[in-house]
Amino acid sequence: MLETQQLTKKFKDTIAVDDVSLVLRQGESVGLLGPNGAGKSTAIAMISTLMKPSSGDVKLNGKSVLKKPGEMRRVLGVVPQKIALYEELSAYENLKFFGRLYGLSGNKLEQRIDYVLELVGLADRKKELVKNYSGGMQRRVNLAAAMMHEPEVLIMDEPTVGIDPQSRNHLLETIRKLNQDEGMTVLYTSHYMEEVEKLCDRVYIMDHGKVIAEGTKEELKAILSDQETVLIDFDQNYPELFTKLSEIEGVQQATAEEHSLKLIIPKGTRLLAALFHEAERYGAQVVNVNVQTPTLEDVFLRLTGRKLRD
Amino acid sequence: MKAVFLLQWRRFYRKPLLVLAMFGLTVIFVSVTAAGGQSGPQMIPVYADESMNNQQAQTWIERLNGEEQFQFELMPESEARSYVAEGDVSQAVNLLEADYRLLVGREDPARFALDSFLRRIYSEELRLENAEQTTPGIRAEMESALSDPALTLSVESLQGEEDSFQYNGQLQLLFGMTLFFVIYTIMFSLVRIVDEKRTGTWSRMIISPVRKWQMYLGHLGYSFLIGFSQITLIFLLFRFAFGFELGDRFWLLIAIAACYTFSIVALGLLIISLITKPQQLGAVIPIVATGMAMVGGAFWPIELVTNEILLAVSKALPITYGLQALTSVAVYGNGLKAVAIPLLLLLGFGSICMAIAIRLMEWRSAS
Numbered sequence: 001m002l003e004t005q006q007l008t009k010k011f012k013d014t015i016a017v018d019d020v021s022l023v024l025r026q027g028e029s030v031g032l033l034g035p036n037g038a039g040k041s042t043a044i045a046m047i048s049t050l051m052k053p054s055s056g057d058v059k060l061n062g063k064s065v066l067k068k069p070g071e072m073r074r075v076l077g078v079v080p081q082k083i084a085l086y087e088e089l090s091a092y093e094n095l096k097f098f099g100r101l102y103g104l105s106g107n108k109l110e111q112r113i114d115y116v117l118e119l120v121g122l123a124d125r126k127k128e129l130v131k132n133y134s135g136g137m138q139r140r141v142n143l144a145a146a147m148m149h150e151p152e153v154l155i156m157d158e159p160t161v162g163i164d165p166q167s168r169n170h171l172l173e174t175i176r177k178l179n180q181d182e183g184m185t186v187l188y189t190s191h192y193m194e195e196v197e198k199l200c201d202r203v204y205i206m207d208h209g210k211v212i213a214e215g216t217k218e219e220l221k222a223i224l225s226d227q228e229t230v231l232i233d234f235d236q237n238y239p240e241l242f243t244k245l246s247e248i249e250g251v252q253q254a255t256a257e258e259h260s261l262k263l264i265i266p267k268g269t270r271l272l273a274a275l276f277h278e279a280e281r282y283g284a285q286v287v288n289v290n291v292q293t294p295t296l297e298d299v300f301l302r303l304t305g306r307k308l309r310d
Numbered sequence: 311m312k313a314v315f316l317l318q319w320r321r322f323y324r325k326p327l328l329v330l331a332m333f334g335l336t337v338i339f340v341s342v343t344a345a346g347g348q349s350g351p352q353m354i355p356v357y358a359d360e361s362m363n364n365q366q367a368q369t370w371i372e373r374l375n376g377e378e379q380f381q382f383e384l385m386p387e388s389e390a391r392s393y394v395a396e397g398d399v400s401q402a403v404n405l406l407e408a409d410y411r412l413l414v415g416r417e418d419p420a421r422f423a424l425d426s427f428l429r430r431i432y433s434e435e436l437r438l439e440n441a442e443q444t445t446p447g448i449r450a451e452m453e454s455a456l457s458d459p460a461l462t463l464s465v466e467s468l469q470g471e472e473d474s475f476q477y478n479g480q481l482q483l484l485f486g487m488t489l490f491f492v493i494y495t496i497m498f499s500l501v502r503i504v505d506e507k508r509t510g511t512w513s514r515m516i517i518s519p520v521r522k523w524q525m526y527l528g529h530l531g532y533s534f535l536i537g538f539s540q541i542t543l544i545f546l547l548f549r550f551a552f553g554f555e556l557g558d559r560f561w562l563l564i565a566i567a568a569c570y571t572f573s574i575v576a577l578g579l580l581i582i583s584l585i586t587k588p589q590q591l592g593a594v595i596p597i598v599a600t601g602m603a604m605v606g607g608a609f610w611p612i613e614l615v616t617n618e619i620l621l622a623v624s625k626a627l628p629i630t631y632g633l634q635a636l637t638s639v640a641v642y643g644n645g646l647k648a649v650a651i652p653l654l655l656l657l658g659f660g661s662i663c664m665a666i667a668i669r670l671m672e673w674r675s676a677s
Contacts (some may be wrong), residue, residue, distance in 0.1 A: 048517045073519050084510030086317070088324045097320075100313035101518040129324075145514070 001026045001185060002047070002153055007056035009042050016042040018209040019056070022187075024153065029179045029186040031200030033193070033300065039209035040189045041081060044157050047187070048078045074102070077151030081158045083138045084145075087131035091122055091141045094130060095148055102149035116144040119174060136167020143171065147178075153185040154178065160195060175199060193297045203296065207304045220299050227252065228267050229298050232275065233260045233288040241282040248274050253301060259287075264298060314520065314528025318502070322536070329495050329536055336491040336544050340484050341552060352420060352479065355390035355402040356382045362407055370405050373435060379427055403428065408436060420479050422614040478641050480554055485636045486608035488544050489570060489629050493599040496537040496571065497578040501591050503529055504582050526668065533575050541567040557640040566639065566649060569656040570632035576663035577628065583670040606630040631655050 002024040009017040017039040024030050034040050045051040047058055049069035058065050058072070065072035085094050095113045104112060117123040120140035130138060139159060146154065156175070160168045176199055178184045190196055196203055203220055205213040213220060234241075242261050246254030248271065253264035265271055272289070279286050294302075322329065356374075358367040367384055374382045382403070390402040391413065400418035404411040410428050414421060441448050506512040515525050542564055548554040556563060577598075585594055603609055605620055606629035615621055624630045631652035638644045638652075 050513055050517050070519060073517055076517065078514070078517055080510050080513065082510040084514045086321065086511060087509075088321060093320060097313060097317045098514070098518075100316075101515060101520050103519070 001061060002187075003059050004043070004047060005057045005059065007043060007046055007058065008054050009039075009046060009051065010054045015209050017046065017053075020206070020209075020211050022047075022204055022211070024185055024187055026152075026185055027179075027183045028202065029175075029188065029200045031196035031203040032187060032189040032206060033191070033196050033203055033296070034206035035191055035304075038206040040206055041157055042209075043206070044078070044155055044187070044189060048076055048155055049073060050078075074149070075152040077146035077149065077154045079143050079146045079154065079156040079159045081161060083135075083142050085130050085138065085141055088129065090127050090129050091117065091133070091144070092126040094141060095126075095144060098145040099148040104149065112148055112150070116147045119147065119178075120144045121170060121174075134164070134167070136163040136170070139163050139167060139171060140174075143174065151184070153187070155187045155189075157189045158191070159188075160190070160192065172198060193295065193300070197296055205300060205303060212303050213299070217296065220296060221294050223294075223299055223302065226267055227264050227294060227302075229292040229294055230263045230265060230271060231260060231288075231290040231292060232263070232286060233290075234279075235259065235285040235287055238282055238284045241278060241284050244278050244282075245275065248278075255301065264294070264302065311520070311524035311528045311531075314515070314525055315531050318499075318529065318532035321502070322532075328498055329540070332491045332495040333540050333543070336487050336540070337547065339491075340487050340544075340548065343483055352424075353381045353383060353399060354424065355393045355399060356384050356405060357387040357390040357402065358384070358405040359387070362405060366407075367405055370435075374428075374431055377427075380424060408432075418479075422610050426614055478637075481556070481637065481640050482611055484544075484548055484554060485633055485640075486603065488541055489632050489636075490599065490603040490608045492537050492540050492571070493574055493578075493602065493629075494595065495540055496533050496574045497581065497591075497595045497599070499533040499536055500529065500575070500578040500582055501588055501595075503579075504586060504588050504591060507586070508588065522672075530575055530579065530664075533578065534571055537571040537574060538568055541571065555640075557643055559639050559643075559645060562639050562646060562649065563636060565646075566632060566635045566653065569635075569653045569660075570628060573628035573632075573656045573660035573663070576660035576667065579667040580663040580670075583667040583674070586674070602627050602629045607633050628656055628659050631659075 004020055004022045007017055007020045007022075008015065020039070020043055022030070022032070022043075032040050032043070042051065046053045049058070049065060049072050052066065060072050060075065063071070086097070089097075092113060095116060096109065099109045099112055113126075114123065117126050120143055122137060122140055122144070125133075125137070130141060133141065143156075143159060154175075159175075160171055163171070172195060175186060175188065179186045179199070186199070188196065188199055197217060200217070202216050203214065204211050205220070213223065232245075237259055239256070242254070242256040245251070245261060245263070246256075250265050250269040250271070251263050252266070253262075255262045263271070275289070276286065356367075356371060358364075358370075362370075371382050371384050374380070387404075393399045394402050394413055394415035397415060400414065400416045401421055401424060402413040403424075404413060410432060412421065412425060412428075438449055438452070503512070506515075512525075516522065545556065545560070545563055545567070549556045549560070581594060581598060582591060585591055605624050606612065606627040607615070607624065608629055612621075612624055612630060612633070615624070635649040635652040635656075638649050642648075
C-alpha cells in the first residue's frame with residue numbers, strides 16, 4: 001500500500017536519513033524503532049509529504065506522491081510528536097477546524113467529531129480548553145485530530161512521550177483497536193520497546209539514519225536465537241567484579257546497571273561456576289540470577305552496541 | 311482558506327485583548343490629546359517685555375496675524391503665563407526686539423510648526439528692516455509691487471495646489487496615531503504564523519489537502535481585515551462621535567486605509583520571514599513601528615523635518631505615503647487624482663514585500 005524506496009535526506013553535511021526502504025501493507029501495524037536522533041521523525045516527515053527527500057521515492061499504491069501529494073494527504077493521518085493543537089481553543093473547536101481542512105462540514109463534521117471524541121474518551125469534556133487538559137488528554141486530542149478525516153493509514157511519531165501511564169495505556173489500546181477492529185494501517189514510531197512489542201506485527205530498526213534490521217518480532221528475536229540473556233542481581237555495585245565477569249570467555253555483550261549485570265552469551269555457555277567463583281573472590285553476594293529469552297531491546301543492543309534510550 | 315480564515319476569528323474571540331487594547335489606546339490617545347486641539351487656527355498668547363513698547367508689539371501682532379495659520383493675541387505677561395500654567399494652551403510667545411522666546415507648558419507637535427512659522431516671519435521682517443536702513447522706502451515699494459505684480463505665476467502639481475503647508479493638529483494626531491497603533495495590531499496578528507510553525511499546527515495544515523497559498527491567504531486575510539476594521543472604526547468614531555472634520559470624501563479615506571493596511575500586512579510578513587522567533591519579534595515589532603512612525607510623520611508633520619537623510623528614509627516607509635494621502639484628502643480637500651501616486655506606491659511596496667516574504671519563508675522551510 002505504502003512504500004519508500006531508498007529514501008535519503010541530507011542537511012548540509014549531515015545525512016539524517018540514508019537509503020531507507022520501508023513497506024506498509026494494508027491493515028498491518030508496523031513499528032519504526034530507534035533511539036533519539038536515529039532519523040525516524042525525518043523519515044516520517046518525508047513519508048507524510050511534509051519534507052522533500054534529497055533522493056528516493058515515496059509511493060502510495062504504486063504511484064509516486066512526491067510531485068502529486070494530494071492523494072497521499074487525503075488517506076494519511078499523522079499524529080506528530082509535538083502536541084500540535086490550538087491550546088486557547090476547546091477540543092471540539094480544534095477538531096472542527098481540522099475536520100474543515102479536509103472538507104468536512106455540517107452533520108457529517110459533527111458526527112465525526114462525536115465519534116473521535118468517543119474514541120479517545122473525551123466526549124464529556126469536549127468544551128474545555130485544550131490548555132486546561134492534562135498532558136495525556138492533550139495527546140489524546142492530538143490523535144483525535146489526525147483521525148477526523150477517516151484516514152486509511154495512521155502514522156504516529158512517538159505519540160506517548162511524556163504522559164502518565166493511564167493515558168498511555170488508553171492511547172495504546174485505542175491504536176490497537178483502530179488497527180485490529182477497523183483494519184487501519186499503522187506506522188508507529190517509538191523508542192519505547194514495549195509499546196512496539198505490544199502494537200506492531202513487523203518492526204524496522206533504525207540507527208544513524210539507516211534501517212539496520214527489519215522483520216516480524218519473532219524474526220528479529222531470532223537474530224539472538226542461539227544466545228540467551230542472563231540477568232544477575234547483586235547486593236550492591238561491584239564495578240571491578242562486573243568488568244571481570246564481562247571478560248569471561250563467551251560473553252558477547254555486558255551491560256552494568258547499578259546492582260545488576262546483564263550478559264548476552266551463547267546458549268550452553270557454562271557461566272554459573274565462573275560467576276560464583278568470581279563473586280566469592282570479590283566478597284559479593286548474588287541475590288538473583290535470571291536467564292531470559294532475548295527481547296527486542298536485546299536485539300537493538302546487539303545490533304547497535306547501545307541502548308534505545310541512550 | 312475559509313477554514314484557516316474562520317479559525318483566526320475564533321482565536322480572536324478567545325483572545326481579543328491585544329486588538330482591543332490597540333483600538334482603545336488609539337481612541338484614548340487621540341481623544342485626550344486632540345480634544346484640546348482645534349481644527350481652526352490655534353490661539354497663541356503673546357507678551358512683550360520692556361525692550362519693546364506697545365506700538366511695536368502691536369505691529370508685530372499684525373504682521374504675525376497676516377497669515378491664518380495661528381491666531382496671536384497680545385496680552386500682559388502674567389495673563390499669558392496663566393494660560394500656559396492652567397493648560398488652556400500648550401505654549402505662549404515672548405516677543406523681543408529682534409528675537410522671540412517660546413514659553414512651553416507641555417509637549418505639543420504644533421510647537422514645531424509655531425517655531426518654524428515665527429522663524430520665517432522674523433527672518434523676513436528683520437531682513438526688510440536691514441534693507442530699509444540702506445534703502446529708505448523699500449518696504450512701501452515692495453508692498454506696492456506685491457499688490458500689483460508685473461507677472462503672475464500659478465503653480466499646480468499632481469498633488470493639487472498645496473503651495474503652503476496647512477497644519478491641522480487634530481487630524482495630524484488622529485491619522486498619525488491610528489496608522490501607528492494599527493501596525494501593532496497587524497504585525498502581532500501575523501506573529502500567529504510563527505507561532506503555528508513553532509507548535510506544529512502549520513505542519514498539520516501542510517499535510518492536509520489545503521494548499522499553502524490558501525493557508526497564507528487565510529492568515530493574511532484576517533490580518534488585513536482586523537487592521538482595516540480598526541482604522542475604519544476609528545475614523546467613523548471620530549467623525550460621528552467626536553465631530554472631527556474629515557472632509558467630504560470619506561470613501562477615499564477608507565480606500566487609503568485599505569492600501570495602507572495591505573502594505574503593513576506585507577511588511578509584517580517580510581519581518582516574520584526574516585525573524586522567526588516569537589521572542590525576537592516581540593522586540594523587533596515595537597522598534598519597527600515606533601521608528602516608522604517617528605520618521606514617517608505620525609508623531610509630527612513630515613513637513614517640519616529638514617534633515618535630508620531622514621526625509622530620504624521616510625520615502626521608503628508606507629506610513630509616510632499613508633499619512634500624505636490622508637492629509638491630502640482630509641486637510642487639503644483633494645480627490646483621487648491627487649492621491650493616486652501615494653496609493654500606487656503603497657500597493658507596489660506591499661506587493662514587493664509580500665513576494666519577497668513568501669519566497670523567503672518557502673526557501674527557509676525547504677532548507
